[in-house]
Amino acid sequence: MRRGMRITAAVLASAMLTLGAAGCGGKKTTSDSGGAGGEAKKTLKVGLAYDIGGRGDQSFNDAAARGLDRVKSELNIQTKELSAKPDEPDSDKEARLKLLASGGFNPVVGVGFAYTAPITKVAKDFPNTKFLVVDADQCKVSGANVEGACFSEEQGSFLVGAAAALKSKTGTIGFIGGVNVPLIHKFWAGYEAGAKAAKPDIKVLPAKYLTQPPNFNGFKDPALGSDAAKGQLDAGADVIYHAAGGAGIGVIKTVGAAQKLAIGVDSDQYNQPAVANVKDFILTSMVKRVDVAVFDFVKAVADNTFTAGTKKYDLSNDGVGYATSGGKVDDIKAKLDQYKQEISSGQLKVPTS
Amino acid sequence: MPAWVAILRGLGPRQITLRVGAPIIALVIALVITMILLRAAGVDPFNAMTSMIDYGTTSSSVVEILNRATGYYLSAIAVAIGFRMALFNIGVDGQYRMAAMLAAVLGGAVALPAPLGQILVIVAAMLVGGAWAAIAGLLKVTRGVSEVISTIMLNAIATGLIAYLLNPARLAEVRPGSNNVATPPIPESGQVPGFELAGGTVFGLIVLAVAVGIAFHVVINRTRFGYDLRISGLSLTAARASGVDSRRMIVTTMALSGVVAGLVGMPELLGASYQYSLNFPAGLGFTGIAIALLGRNNPFGIGLAALLFSFLDQSSDVLQLNDVPKEIVLVMQGTVVLTVVIVYELVRRFEIRLQQRAVAAELAAGHVIAGEKPAGGPE
Known part of the structure; x- marks a missing residue:
């Protein structure tokens, strides 16, 4: 034991030394807390709170991050990002928003439908701060300082569904969703409807969801995506659409390795470094312009043109759409654009579930 | 009481000092390790700590910390x-989620006058949690399945079952166009109001948590059942030899653990969310394992540990604000648990050595220890 004590003492002593040095030479972290008077100042500071995953999820959050990066470079506005913890209660989201708003960050962005209720609540306490909810739940927000962005994922999914059906040689296509939640059901519903519309005799394999909530690994774990993709390839699918975030990287890689076609989601995945070696097997991607929503919102606040309420991002304003990088859909572009036209004009209704 | 008896009972002066000092030493070591890590990550550790403490002690943070704790x-x-x-109940997570979900459905479906509705929901949650945990207990005594395995599996089954039931076609409410799925909200008469504190609302059910802690202490230390439970934990064979029905003890203990697990989601359900939805906090059952370890299974220690973990969670956001990755909080929590476990193990070994030495000294002095009958016996 005495030896143990001596080791402990040694550890403590050396730690003190290290820290002592740290105390002297340590660089001072600049404090950003400019007080609540942020509104009065002309310079804006954008605070952005992510949903689980955060920057680097290769998907939804990354799209928001891209918007933020554009804000930083084009509008020259200071930004700050906070990530969420997995499985946290709503009160944690409220605390995060309060921390940003009281730290002088204005405007404040919450990424993900889970921020709808917390933002509605916190916005009341900070009437001078503007808030944006990306993916506002039920496309409803309240408060004179709150904007909600909602996306018609089913419309974009319809187009890639049509593309999948038109490009399939086996007549069988597949869909892999990250987590079995209503948001992903929208992607599936549009995809299936688009495929059937383009080719009534197409066989669409039943949707495969990687995990059940509250297990959100289905948006993260590429191994899960890879296994599911193998299953659908074995079932004869030669085009597979994924709405599985980071897990979708596994889908694209597996489908690419089998020399079949994959459809990306959220961003134009053809240009994504993570799947660069199989990009020739990416047919298209269903793009969801979260980046545009974030950028437009900050710009509106900066230009004093902010309007409260919800803003719909759909095919008619290119808030969702399909990517053409790689040129794999060039030959069917006319057909897809015709669908796009019909949906935008309201002539063609796409189911959401 | 002679000195050697005191030492055998763990009441010698050095032992008491150690018992009080051990958790403090452990925390200091953990703090030092984290600070070294922060330093290695290129952050000024003192600055980071100050910002955590500053933010963690603001009035709204205190409310958050209490609620999460x-x-x-x-x-x-x-x-x-x-x-x-x-018994290693890893299934608290599944138990409380099952309980919260079914209790939420019940609370949303029946509207009863004030205390009855709340009691109904809470009792239902306890029963569901207890029943779900009892499965693992029964499997252990009838089939010899390790509760570690069965509770992990039951967590997965609970996840699947909840996903199946939490569907507008079954127990969830139909909300067109929503990205969330939730049970019908519990009406106001069924909610538990909180206490206003420093501009925030502390969960009313914090009282229930305190009551559970006291009940735990009393049952474990002051009842026949608690005695049976403790000796079964120390040695199942010895307990059996002294007439404890170990099979019944296993099932009862698992069920009791599940009953308390059923309460885990109640403060959030009845005090904040009023519905079970996709956003309902998950994973509390796993955090609970670390906190129980840190609190040394002692209701008071667990209280402190819960507050510490809650404080660390609360301050993770402010760390991010200062460009420190929030994962450092997880590292801190892990470090605290590890140092506590290691320090306590060292203290335990030291104590055994102390006892051996005391006994040896007494024997050398010609004392016949076997003849002495220390009342109560060492624990």
């Missing part, structure tokens, strides 16, 4: 009940 506390007590009998 309530769930952590109940979860850790549930785990500790099993631990005291050497």
Whole structure:
């Protein structure tokens, strides 16, 4: 034991030394807390709170991050990002928003439908701060300082569904969703409807969801995506659409390795470094312009043109759409654009579930 | 009481000093390790710590910390009940989610006058949690399945079952165009109002958590059942030899652990969310394991540990604000648990050595120890 004590003492002593040095030479972290008077100042500071995953999820959050990066470079506005913890209660989201708003960050962005209720609540306490909810739940927000962005994922999914059906040689296509939640059901519903519309005799394999909530690994774990993709390839699918975030990287890689076609989601995945070696097997991607929503919102606040309420991002304003990088859909572009036209004009209704 | 008896009972002066000092030493070591890590990550550790403490002690943070700690506390007590009998209930997570979901459905479906509705929901949650945990207990006594395996599996089954039931076609409410799925909200008459504190609302059910802690202490230390439970935990064979029905003890203890687990989601359900939805906090059952370890299965220690974990969670956001990755908080929590476990193990070994030495000294002095009958006996 005495030896143990001596080791402990040694550890403590050396730690003190290290820290002592740290105390002297340590660089001072600049404090950003400019007080609540942020509104009065002309310079804006954008605070952005992510949903689980955060920057680097290769998907939804990354799209928001891209918007933020554009804000930083084009509008020259200071930004700050906070990530969420997995499985946290709503009160944690409220605390995060309060921390940003009281730290002088204005405007404040919450990424993900889970921020709808917390933002509605916190916005009341900070009437001078503007808030944006990306993916506002039920496309409803309240408060004179709150904007909600909602996306018609089913419309974009319809187009890639049509593309999948038109490009399939086996007549069988597949869909892999990250987590079995209503948001992903929208992607599936549009995809299936688009495929059937383009080719009534197409066989669409039943949707495969990687995990059940509250297990959100289905948006993260590429191994899960890879296994599911193998299953659908074995079932004869030669085009597979994924709405599985980071897990979708596994889908694209597996489908690419089998020399079949994959459809990306959220961003134009053809240009994504993570799947660069199989990009020739990416047919298209269903793009969801979260980046545009974030950028437009900050710009509106900066230009004093902010309007409260919800803003719909759909095919008619290119808030969702399909990517053409790689040129794999060039030959069917006319057909897809015709669908796009019909949906935008309201002539063609796409189911959401 | 002669000195050697005191030492055997763990009441010698050095031992008491150690017992008080051990957790403090452990925390200091953990703090030092984290600070070194922060330094290695290129952050000024003192600055980071100051910002954590500054933010963690603001009035709204204190409310948040208390609220989060309530769930952590109940979860850790549930785990500790099993631990005291050497049963490892990893299934608290599944137990409380099942309980919260079904109780939420019940609370949303029936509207009863004030205290009855709340009691109904809470009792239902306890029953569901208890029943779900009892499955693992029954499997252990009838089929010899390790509760570690069965509770992990039951967590997965609970996840699947909840996903199946939480569907507008079954128990969830139909909300067109929503990205969320939730049970019908519990009407206001069924909610538990909180206490206003420093501009925030503390969960009313924090009282329940305290009551559970006291009940845990009394049952474990002051009742026949608690005695049976503790000796079964120390040695199942010895307990059996002294007439304890070990099979019944296993099932009862698992069920009891599950009953408390059923309460874990209640403060959030009845005090904040009023519905079970996709956003309902998950994973509290696993945090509870770490907190029970840190709190040494002692209701007071668990309370402190729950507050510490809650404080660390609360300050993770402010760290991010200062460009420190929030994962450092997880590292801190892990470090605290590890140092506490290691320090306590060292202290335990030291204590055994101390006892051996005391006994040896007495024997050398010609004392016949076997003839002495220390009342109560060492624990």
